[in-house]
Every structure is written in structure tokens, then in C-alpha cells.
Amino acid sequence: MNQDCTPSPEEAKKLQALGLAVIHNEAAAIQALASRINGDFAQACGYMLNCEDRIVVTGMGKSGHIGSKIAATLASTGSPAFFVHPGEASHGDLGMITAKDVVLALSNSGETAEILTILPLIKRLGIPLIALTGNPQSTLAIQSDVHIDVSVEQEACPLNLAPTSSTTATLAMGDALAVALLESKGFTEQDFARSHPGGSLGRRLLLMVSDVMVTGHNIPQVSELASLRDALLEMTNKGLGMTAVVDESGRIKGIYTDGDLRRTLDRDIDIRNALVSEVMTPGGTTATTDMLAAEVLKLMQEKKINSLFVVNEQQIPIGALNMHTLLLAGIF
Template structure:
């Protein structure tokens, strides 16, 4: 259904107004990166347990995301629903933890119900509230003010700018802690092993290389024709050339075949070792896959031989293996 142009423009203006309101809410947070923010970070850094995030309703959704961000950036954290906490889940909080509570009003009943129990545990209570004079803020070890001038909702009812402000402050805390802890890209990859970065930084050649019967191999005394048959059977565009005690002599590739045909040699009678590329580029099975990729790119090749510490052939790595594994 197409709307009249005036209605279309009205919708566009409404959308822009929301973004403008939320931009202002986020901008106002710059003055809240103060001593309270620093103190909150200090409590998190000295935490010997976990950061337990609690929040109700929309604040709960934001809290869940903050907990996930903290956990993935080196600050172990999890979310506890305050309603469930008063029915047993409070046992998930230990004396070594730090509690991070979110409530725009600072008067959320479900959180205030468990407040005395949190205080009894003696754990630091960090709060993100929109009312520094609220019950929750006054009982906090450290309260960070995330109040906004107005919600983006024209009714002033739906949490919009306030939840955005809380989310941004949560990100500010997480990233500050990340930097303070010296959290690296490798650390991030370890907690995201299925992600692209995890694959690039953690995947080893041994995880994706061809082994055993999948390795194309040919004796050096075999004919070029026999080497071609092996290449076609294994589908890697090459075959490893070995001596009679399985030591690597070199590799025979598509490129070697083209060069050999230019000389008009007999593929049925000529030994493959006379036209192979001697040696070949090699890596260890414990080599990082991303380093193997760099080696291929550096030498403009598509295959690496994988040798053990005794120089025995244990695998073959092809560029397509790196592609399938998401390293490229």
C-alpha cells in the first residue's frame, strides 16, 4: 500500500526525531564518565567471581545483552532475572561476585525485594538508574546516572532513549574493562571459536588438512601418466612425490605438467621425478591455518605439504581447505 506523500514525509520525520532524541541521550552520558564510573570499573576489576547482571522488563533485555558483552570481552558475567531470583535463583550469587542492577526508575519492585539479600551477602552493588535519588541508587555501592531528558516515544511511556543510554553505558563499562585487562584479539577468539575471528586465530593446519588415504602420493620412479591418474583421483591438482622409504622428494602440479608438455616428453615413459618441483613448501601440523594462508599468498601457491618433526609426510593443505574453513 502506497501512502500519500505528506504521510510518507511524516513517517520519515518521526523516525528522524527518534534518532535525534536518542543521540542527545547518548551524548549526555559523556559527563557521567566520572569518578562513579571509575569506581564501578575498580569493583569489576577486583571481582574474584562473576558479574551478576539483573534487570526487569526492558531493562532486563538490556541487562542480558550487557552480560553477554562483558562475558565475551574478558569479564565473566551472567544474567539473573530478579523475579526468579526471589524464587531460588538468588543462590546463583556468591560472596565473590559483583552485582550490576539496571532500573530506570530505581524503584523496580522485583529488584527491591531481593535488595536486602544482596546487601546481606556483602557483595558490591553497582547500579545503572535514571533516578539518582531512588531507593536502588541510594543503596548502591556505586550508582551510575543514566537518566535521559525524555523518551523517544511521543507518549513518553515506552522505554526507548533510556534503554539506549543504559546499553551504551554498559558497552562503555565492558570496553573499559577490556582495555584495563589487556584483553587481546586472541582472547576474544577463544570465546568465539565458531566466529570468523576465532577460526582465523585458533584453527590449526591439523584441523583441516588432508590425511591418510586422501593424500595424493606417487613414487618418484612412477610415470607422469601414473602421477596424473593419482592427481585426478585425489582432486587437489597436485601429488606428492616420494622415494621408496616415503621421504618427500618434491611435488608434481598442474603447472609442472604444462611445462613438461611444452617439451613434448612422453608421459607414459618419463619418470615424474624428472619434471617435478623439488622440495615444495612445507609446514608443521601445529601451524596456524592463517599463517599457512599467508605462506601460500607469499609464494603464490595453492598447496602446502605438512611434515612432522622427523620430516615425514602427515598431510596436505590446499587453499580450498582454508576457504571451506572460513579462514579466507
Template sequence: MADHATAPATDTDAGLAASGRRVLEIEQQALQAVAERIDGAFSQACRLMLACRGRVVCTGMGKSGHVARKIAATLASTGTPAFYVHPGEAGHGDLGMVTDADIVLALSYSGESDELLMLLPVLKRQGNALIAMTGRPQSTLARGAEVHLDISVPAEACPLDLAPTASTTASLAMGDALAVALLEARGFTADDFARSHPAGALGRRLLLHIADVMHAGDEIPSVPEDASLSDVLVEMSRKRLGMTAVVDAAGRLRGLYTDGDLRRTLADPGIDVRSARIVDVMTRTPVTICSDALAVEAARLMETHKINALLVVDAEDRVVGALNIHDLLRARVV
């Protein structure tokens, strides 16, 4: 029978959990060390980016390249135009994307990546300001930059001290710090963020208005004040919104009748459905909304008042639209 060696302690559940905690502790220490070095150089980097007439061009090789790509995406989505350029490809034509109005943010923990150093003379000749993010202040890249951000860490979380771990976390956090500092300095708002994220949930919540989702014109279920309940049921069935507005001759709202009202009417033995007039059974003060309100406000009103539909009125209380919960679901507002 084969002799099976006993599994090392790190293969146990407790050992694996301890290893994970050790990594997070090391990376936490790395972030603390970097936080203590956010000083005048950081402020200078921010001021260069704020004054930039072009874009922030982020670049880096290997793991630093992955971090640079994420930093570019974060900057771009928070009000600072930015994009990523692979330094290897930059030396073979992609450098043409960099204009003399741009600033370059270069990431290299060693500060000696050949692909980045090769670009330095070209960038200097073109007049691009260079912000370097390295773990070695005396490196070639750091000394060649207008501003150096020191992201050196006490130790990598990798026990072999080979795989970039704490250092990439520090680089990423420094990029986030730059992006947020610039966001606050620019007065960037949630509405600004939504405009650059129109397909996301936040974009829909902050950009979509009632006018974008409501039914208008002939699609609005509407009956006059002298309508019979039978007339109302025909209109509700035809428009299929589960309600109808009751309006006067000028189109001003006088009441609302819904599927829920119909159920209550049918359950009331004192009401003759065949002879009832709508003014006798309608809701006289329904909840309404204006067309320029955000669609998410309609969802909030429906939830607050436990209703499934809303009428949309203008400043003179004329009915200009209608919507129900299904319209908000289709628009993915809720």
C-alpha cells in the same frame, strides 16, 4: 463517495526520514550527556568487577532487563564472567544462583522497580556488592548501591516521553563502556575472544590449525623421485587432492606435481607423457606450510600464490600432510 483526509506530513517519505533523524539526534545527545559523567564512579565500578572472585550478576525489569541481559552477554564474551537473573524469578528461588562472591549490576531507570528493591535486603545480608545503573541518583536503588552509574538523559526519543528509547541506548552504551574498559584492563586478546566463540567465524579463524584440517598418513599423495608420470597420475587419482608430493627415501620434499602441472605437461609437444619422469616436470620449490600454523594462513597463501593446494612439512622438510581449498571450505575458514 467517502471523504479521505489528507495524510499528515509525517506519513510522507520525507517526514518519516525526518522522524528517524530526530530520534538519532536525541539519542546522540543522550550519549554525549552520559559520556560527560563517566568519572570516579565508573572507575570504582570497574575496580569492583576486576576484584570480583565470582561473577557479575546483571538484573533488571522490562526494557532494562533486556539491556541487562545483553550487558551480561557482552561481559561474558569479553573476559568478565557474567550472567543475567530475572528479578521476579530471583524472588522465587533463582536468587540461589547468586553466591556471596558475586557482584550485582542492577538496571532501573527510575531506580524504584519493586522487584529490584525487594532483593536489596537479601543481597546486603549476603554481602554482595551492588552497582546500580539508574537515571535518578536520589532513587532508592541508587542510594542502596556501593556505586551508582548515572545514565539519566535529557529526553526520551519517544514524542510521548513514555517508551524507553534514549535511556535504554544510554544504558546499553554504559554497559559496553564497562565491558571494554574491563577487557583492556585484563589484557584480553583476540585469542581469548576466539576461545569463548569457537563456533563463530572469528573462532574458526583464530583457533583452527593446519593439523586440524590436513590429510595425514596414508591420505597424503606421495611418490618417489624415480616415479614415472604414469605412476604419478595413478597416485593423484587415488588420493583425489589434485596434487602429489615428490619425496626422497627419507620422506623429505623434493617437488610437487598438480593438476595444473598436468595440463601444462599435456600442452607441451616436447614431452612424451608415456616416458616422462616426474623429476623432469615437477615444481621443485613448491609453497609449503607447517602443521601448527593457523588454517587461515593456508587460505592466505593460496590466495597470494594463486594455488589451490598446499603440502605440510615439518622442520626437517619431511611431508607430514596435505590440504586443498576444499578442506578449508569444509572447515568454513574461507
């Protein structure tokens, strides 16, 4: 039997107070960064914008973990970047850094031995060094080309020892740099999607109508001379809840949907003998193959329709899709 781990009301209140104190502390640390978005920040951005190759991020311990995240954020937002462990750099990985790179070094103390060890080699390459530290008077800060102060008054840790608020502040400043670069480069949603093709955003922004539409014999369509009964059979067989109504040249003249059927039943019409052209919706909303699937989804939502046909320049149906098609493709 599992032990009951539910804290007492007194313990729960204490735990909640401790958690809240951490949130307030780290929020204050981030807020304090606002005054440090200054000329040094702009100069750091300038170096990274003019970087001919990659932004090399380095840091030790907890700063290293934050550095890995910053490098990943930069890389996914249009600024090629990667993380190098400073300990490994002095044992061969420094060869990954070239004269066309920019180095972004993270150290709360500014005295991290592993980073200071590789400083002369970075200087020898003559590449810009940007430092994010909590000590503007530190060796790393003084040796850097640009220093950004990410110091905090106190860690969220009650002992003021565990890196908490300081790592949060460094991460926030890294995000500020990445987004500033993103905006300056004119990085778009499509650019982001291209670097995230497996994610939902990638599917939403990269999938074209032609990638998801039903084609060939699976397109429901009947002649404008067809009976309503034949149109309903076509809708049932193709399972899209609609059928195109086309003329003798194959051009779409209208559409008949499940919604049209409900409206037909409300009218005084002889369903058995009616022609589909008598009850169809003339014209109808259509799409083209060069549209993004996400564009079609927006169009369908605006028109409050659940399905439509994809047509070519001659207005001949070459595809069809509905909300279920888009849902299966992960567009929502």
C-alpha cells in the same frame, strides 16, 4: 491476492523522517555518555575486575532485557556473569547470589520496586553494588557503592514514554564496561573462540591443521623418478590439484600443481617422456600440524597458492590440504 502495502511517496517520506529522528536522538544519547566515562566508571571496573566469583546483573522490564544482553556480553568476554530477575530474586533466586559476587543493577528511574526490595539483602551480604540509572538522586543510585549516570534528555519515542534512547544508552554503557574489562584482563581472540566453539570465529581460531588435513593414502605423492604422466594420474586420483614429489626416503623435494601443468604446456617439453622432477616447483611452501588452520589460510593467501603439504620434522608429508578443504571446514 496480497494487498499492496507500498506507502505513497508522501507517506514514505514521513516514515523515513521519523526513523531518521530516532537514529539522531539515540546517537546523541550515546554521545552524551562520553563525559560520564569518569572516575565512577573506573571504580565500577575495579570492583568487577576484583570480583572473586560472578557479576550478577539485574533489571526489571526493558532494563531486564538490556541486563540479559549485558550479562551475556560480559560472560562471553572473560567476565563470568549471569542475569537474575529481581522479581524472582525475592522469591528464592536471591540464593544464587553469594558473598563473592558483584551486583550490577539497572533501572532508569532508580526506583524500581523489585530492585529496592532486594537491596537490604544485597547490603547484608556486603557485596559491591554498581547501579546504572537515569536519576543520580534516586534511591538505587544513593544506596549503590558506585553509580553511573545513563540518563538521556529525551526518549526517541515521540511521547517520551517508551524506553528507547534510555535503553540504548544503558546498553552502550554496558558494552563500555565489558570491553574495558576485556582489555584489562588481556582477553584474546583465542579466549573468545573458546567460549564460542560453535561459531565461525571459534572454528577459525581453534581448528588446527591436523583437524582438517587429508592424511594417509589420500595424500598425493610420487617419486622424484616418476614420469610426469604418473604425477598427473596421481593428481587426478587424489583430487587436490597437486602432488608431492619425494625422494627415496620419503622427504618432500618439490610440488607439482595444476598451475605447474599450465606452465609446463607453455614450455618446449616432451610431456609424454618428461620426469616430474624436471618440471616440479622445488621445495614448495609447507605447513606443520601445530599451526592453526587460519594461519595456513593466511599463508596461502600471502603466497598466492591454493594448496600445500603438511610435513613432520623430517620433511616427510603427513598431510595435505587446499582452499576447498579450508572452505568446507568453515575457516573463511
